[in-house]
Amino acid sequence: MNILVTGGAGFIGSHLCDMLLEEGHRVVCVDDLSLGRLENIAHHTGNPLFSFIELNILKTDQLNTVFKEHGFEHVFHMAANSDIQQGASDLNIDLEKTFMTTFSILQCMKNNAVKNIVFASSSAVYGENTAPLTEDTGPLFPISFYGAAKLASEAYISAACENVGIRAWIFRFPNVVGERATHGAMFDFIKKLQQNPHKLEILGDGTQTKPYLYVKDLVDGIMFGWKNAHDALNYFNLGVDSATDVTTIAEIVVEEMGLADVEFIYTGGDRGWVGDVPKFQYSLRKINALGWTARRTSDEAVRCAVQAELGKAR
């Protein structure tokens, strides 16, 4: 297949490029490097099946030319803002990076009769809805601009299925961790402990609890759903059945850094920041019924990611 990966120089997108290339697909990675890094895809330099184009996909005319030149069959749309907190201080960030990128992609797909899109959505679309969160839970009221922009993207993709005749695979990701990640509690903790190995400030009360999915498991789940779901509009929660609280993440980081007697200082409150959903777990019954489950538990995913990060830092 001839595949476009947007945001392919980012954390998840680069792992997706790895997997698609491993399976023998031709991959064009488009990224403006606003959040991604060339080093994430440097190992594909010289691979005749891979090319990289540095482009802001909001430049729809230029993106259209890329579509015309490459004749894509599938688009994996991963490009977005990945810093949810930042989106709260500047309302343009998620409008442009998270929603308008989707709009631009859909325009180019329509113009060039590209019929298939795989979309990176997020558990953030559920807002503070409480369990059991199935894919059909509603109404959906996100509490971050990021979640709102993902939900709006899902809505436009759904409308494009009906009006433009495309097929879509929408995957709602939980917190994803692993090599090449750039955000999250564990990075914050590692950074703080490298500066002061005796004290660790933890945002909130430490009981915030979420499922953490290892990036290679996530990519495996995306590929599985893409190959095995055949509706016009396919939509799945992807994740793990277990979850990890923030204090446990701190304990894993402390242990993996070989530290002891670290004093945890909590800033208090039930959440880390405005727009953060302190506790969630969604139903995985739909993707499980299709035949996929994650290999690693949430705690294992966190530990793998911490070890990877420390391995890099050493």
Ligand SMILES: NC(=O)c1ccc[n+]([C@@H]2O[C@H](COP(=O)([O-])OP(=O)(O)OC[C@H]3O[C@@H](n4cnc5c(N)ncnc54)[C@H](O)[C@@H]3O)[C@@H](O)[C@H]2O)c1
């Ligand atoms: N990491 C997570 O825990 C998580 C959870 C849920 C959903 N997601 C979604 O998964 C996708 C990948 O996230 P990630 O964690 O790899 O983030 P990331 O920031 O590492 O990757 C996003 C990539 O998109 C690129 N990009 C952004 N705007 C662009 C534009 N206008 N034109 C071209 N490229 C642009 C960035 O440079 C970056 O390389 C995103 O859609 C994100 O919303 C991630």
